[in-house]
Amino acid sequence: MAKSFLLVFTFLFVAPLCLYGKTSAGFLYPQFYDHSCPKAQEIVKSVVAKAVAKDVRMAASLLRLHFHDCFVKGCDASILLDNSGSIISEKRSVPNRNSARGFEVIDDIKSALEKECPQTVSCADILALAARDSTVLRGGPSWEVPLGRRDSRGASLSGSNNNIPAPNNTFQTILTKFKLKGLNLVDLVALSGSHTIGNARCTTFRQRLYNQSGNGQPDNTLDLSYAAQLRGRCPRSGGDQNLFFLDFATPKDFDNSYFKNILASKGLLNSDQVLLTKNGGSRALVEQYAENNELFLEQFAKSMIKMGNISPLTGYRGEIRKHCRKINS
Ligand code: HEM
Numbered sequence: 001m002a003k004s005f006l007l008v009f010t011f012l013f014v015a016p017l018c019l020y021g022k023t024s025a026g027f028l029y030p031q032f033y034d035h036s037c038p039k040a041q042e043i044v045k046s047v048v049a050k051a052v053a054k055d056v057r058m059a060a061s062l063l064r065l066h067f068h069d070c071f072v073k074g075c076d077a078s079i080l081l082d083n084s085g086s087i088i089s090e091k092r093s094v095p096n097r098n099s100a101r102g103f104e105v106i107d108d109i110k111s112a113l114e115k116e117c118p119q120t121v122s123c124a125d126i127l128a129l130a131a132r133d134s135t136v137l138r139g140g141p142s143w144e145v146p147l148g149r150r151d152s153r154g155a156s157l158s159g160s161n162n163n164i165p166a167p168n169n170t171f172q173t174i175l176t177k178f179k180l181k182g183l184n185l186v187d188l189v190a191l192s193g194s195h196t197i198g199n200a201r202c203t204t205f206r207q208r209l210y211n212q213s214g215n216g217q218p219d220n221t222l223d224l225s226y227a228a229q230l231r232g233r234c235p236r237s238g239g240d241q242n243l244f245f246l247d248f249a250t251p252k253d254f255d256n257s258y259f260k261n262i263l264a265s266k267g268l269l270n271s272d273q274v275l276l277t278k279n280g281g282s283r284a285l286v287e288q289y290a291e292n293n294e295l296f297l298e299q300f301a302k303s304m305i306k307m308g309n310i311s312p313l314t315g316y317r318g319e320i321r322k323h324c325r326k327i328n329s
């Protein structure tokens with residue numbers, strides 16, 4: 001029943017729009033490369049799988065790249081551009097510097113795709129697919145990735161500095177930054193669940209350990225023994241780049257233990273712990289996701305699709321880059 005409806009729906013609505021979408025401003029849809037590059041998704045998946053087999057953390061890093069791309073000028077692969085000509089790379093922004101990683105994996109995917117179908121699959125779509133595949137590889141949910149994004153011909157260093165939330169932003173500031181991208185409170189809480197995998201550097205949470213609000217005291221919303229443990233490898237000064245699991249309990253599994261940690265006052269970043277803020281209703285969501293893993297995974301997939309839809313370039317706007325690090329000449 002649902003299946004036949006989907007079929008009819010696809011024929012009546014999606015198919016004609018696919019033809020239309022090829023040439024003019026349109027929306028994204030999962031079948032975008034079905035004819036132009038049928039192996040595209042398979043190729044992305046296999047390169048991501050190899051990279052994650054070699055380095056488990058790479059799953060987290062690729063997921064984060066898509067986020068840092070989408071929050072700056074939309075999901076247009078602007079984050080991948082290196083410095084050149086008038087382009088000032090986003091890679092040197094505060095959120096990305098010494099932090100964003102996975103660029104070589106994106107290069108590997110792109111070169112495999114260029115061999116299979118030259119100048120067909122955008123770098124922005126590669127980021128979206130790699131984020132989904134990474135999530136799945138760590139045991140998270142899967143979803144069909146809407147495709148058809150095109151790549152920007154520019155980057156925005158200021159956008160990268162200002163639009164991506166910082167770990168010491170207030171809850172309100174973070175929510176505002178999400179709302180400016182068309183995402184709501186539910187999306188904020190669900191997508192923060194990404195911190196169920198991956199690492200953070202000492203420098204991103206040190207303030208909580210020593211001098212949270214300028215009175216020389218640690219953050220009182222941080223569990224005492226967890227804080228003591230963190231101070232062991234995150235001293236007052238030095239060790240800035242030391243790495244810590246965002247989810248100390250199950251650092252490599254894409255599950256809801258991130259939310260359980262927050263309820264136990266063991267969220268690593270200030271931006272994680274402030275989700276327990278009572279006003280605005282995010283506490284209730286943290287409690288629900290901590291209670292119900294399925295509910296979290298289901299909402300995460302929905303919110304990822306929403307994030308992936310942030311102002312894409314379609315139709316004749318932008319281009320399909322040959323190399324993800326530079327615009328076509
Ligand atoms: C809500 C606001 C958010 C803030 C303030 C924030 C902040 C951070 C910070 C400070 C780190 C550690 C970076 C480092 O030390 O190098 C980090 C890591 C990470 N973030 Fe977020 N983040 C947020 C939302 C998100 C979202 C929406 C996603 C994905 C959809 C995401 C995915 C990740 C992942 C997977 C990592 C680990 C990366 C790795 O190990 O390479 N974050 N985040």
Ligand SMILES: *[C@@H]1O[C@H](CO)[C@@H](O)[C@H](O)[C@H]1NC(C)=O
Nearest residue numbers: 094166167168169203204207
């Ligand atoms: C937040 O962190 C940034 C970067 O480390 C720092 O420059 C800024 O002063 C911090 N803001 C607050 C309110 O602590």
Ligand SMILES: *[C@@H]1O[C@H](CO)[C@@H](O)[C@H](O)[C@H]1NC(C)=O
Nearest residue numbers: 210211212213214215216217
């Ligand atoms: C804590 O921070 C405040 C303001 O940023 C500063 O004046 C004070 O000296 C710091 N205290 C300690 C113990 O580091």
